[in-house]
Amino acid sequence: MGSEVYPVCLPCEEESTMYLIKWIFTTVRREIETALRPLGLTSPQSQTLYILAVSPGVTNTDLERLLLIDKSSVTSLVNGIVKKNWAIRKSHPEDARMKQIYLTEEGLEIHKVAERTIVAIKSSVGETLSVGESETLRGLLKKILRDYHPEDTRV
Template identity: 50%
Template sequence: MHPDEEDCSPRFPFGVDDAPAGYLLKMASHAIRRDIEHQLRPHGLTPKQHHALTILTLNPGITHTDLEKPLHIEKASVTSLINGMEKRGWLVRKQHPEDARIKQIFLTEEGMQMHKVSVQAVRQAQVRLNQAFSPEENEILRILLRKVVNAYS
């Protein structure tokens, strides 16, 4: 920083070196999410849309209800997300062949193309993270993060 510039960074009662692990996880998560959002934004995508496109690519015909858990959002939010993606032409809803009350969700050709675009954008965001660690450190980090996830599951 230039000596004449004012330091506007937030002040905490601790530095990054002595911050609690939970706080560091939160900081890292926010930084990664911002980078992913930055990579997706030029394509008119959000991280939640990327996640939904990925789930729909892997699970053609999935229902609204089946999307709630992996997307970590409530039913009304799933409906809003799916409605928006349908308006953009990325997916279609079809009646279940055995139960007309159930609507299955399928990606359109345009939706499949948007998924490919979103995957490339997210990969760009992941490059920075991968460059920060050696392959061994990356594996250790993955092991530790899985332990954190499992501790709260």
């Protein structure tokens, strides 16, 4: 750290907050993707397995909202994890047109390995800032998000 080479950008972007946020996100995501590759997992698959582990029975619509991706991307993602036998679809008890998604035993095991890997990467990133600095940064980022999504009470 400290001697990173930033990607080529316009001079006016070098000190842009949004550019720095994007660059940090991209860097951490690449580290996570590199660590997950030997497990046969992508970052979106890992995120989906996590959601299924903490919220068994979610639907495609739930995943669209939680993963911030569109309907066709969710369909492809779910088809992929079902094909790998990491999840199964079951009919919704109240609406047969909807399917609920559940982890299989194999999916739960791969999720646990992936989660340990990601926690290790994120904790090393977290060592850069003090607890107070982290809290301040999260507060500032939430403030920016509220400007874009004032109706969202989660922010």
